[in-house]
Amino acid sequence: MTGSLHADALALLRSWVPPSPEQAALRDRYVDHLRGRPDGMARSCAPEHVTASVLVLDEARTQLLLTHHAKSGRWFQLGGHTEPADATLAGAALREAVEESGIGEADLDLDPVPALLDAHHVPFCGDGGVWHLDVMFRAVARVGAAHSVSEESLDVRWWPLDSLPNPELVPFAALALARDQSTGSLSMVDPGGGASSAAADQPSR
DSSP: OHHHHHHHHHHHHHOOOOOOOHHHHHHHHHHHHHHHHHTSSTTTTTSEEEEEEEEEETSOOOEEEEEEETOSSSEEEEEEEEOTTOSSSHHHHHHHHHHHHHOOOGGEEEEEEEEEEEEEEETSSSOOEEEEEEEEEEEOOOOTTOOOOOOEEEEEEEEEEGOOOTHHHHHHHHHHHHHHHHOOOOOETTSOEEEEEEOOOOOOO
């Protein structure tokens, strides 16, 4: 795992403005974890490591793209572990979204600022399970973007925000919408580290 990814994640979390006291406490936990663990981004880091996921909305902001996760058998947002080639945490999130949804990078507008944090235990990760310190980003899929099912999924499908199959996702989607409305626009993120302007389980794998 590259030191640049670790440094990017630490700087991103330190500068992030949490939307609530609970999110601030999680941010502090993530920062302390990364400060104490140079390997804190790696899948092998136990008992916890940082992951990245994406809440993908349609352009009308009425649907959420979810994956029916093969290992858990439940519907979740797109996301997973970081990889050695990832330069930034936002880039890792975008890569996971592309891999798990089949939607091309050009059709996903990703906000490089985290939407929220979620720490949860994943029993099937590692030897006996670990905690995923997940950093959730928010993205919008452009109209006409075609999705497909990856090897990690049983299905990939759009779900109306008022009838999500996993109740745990409801508050996450609400926060993603709230942040989208407060910022007014999203940014296209280059997985290599740059961001350019554009008009944007509970295991996270």
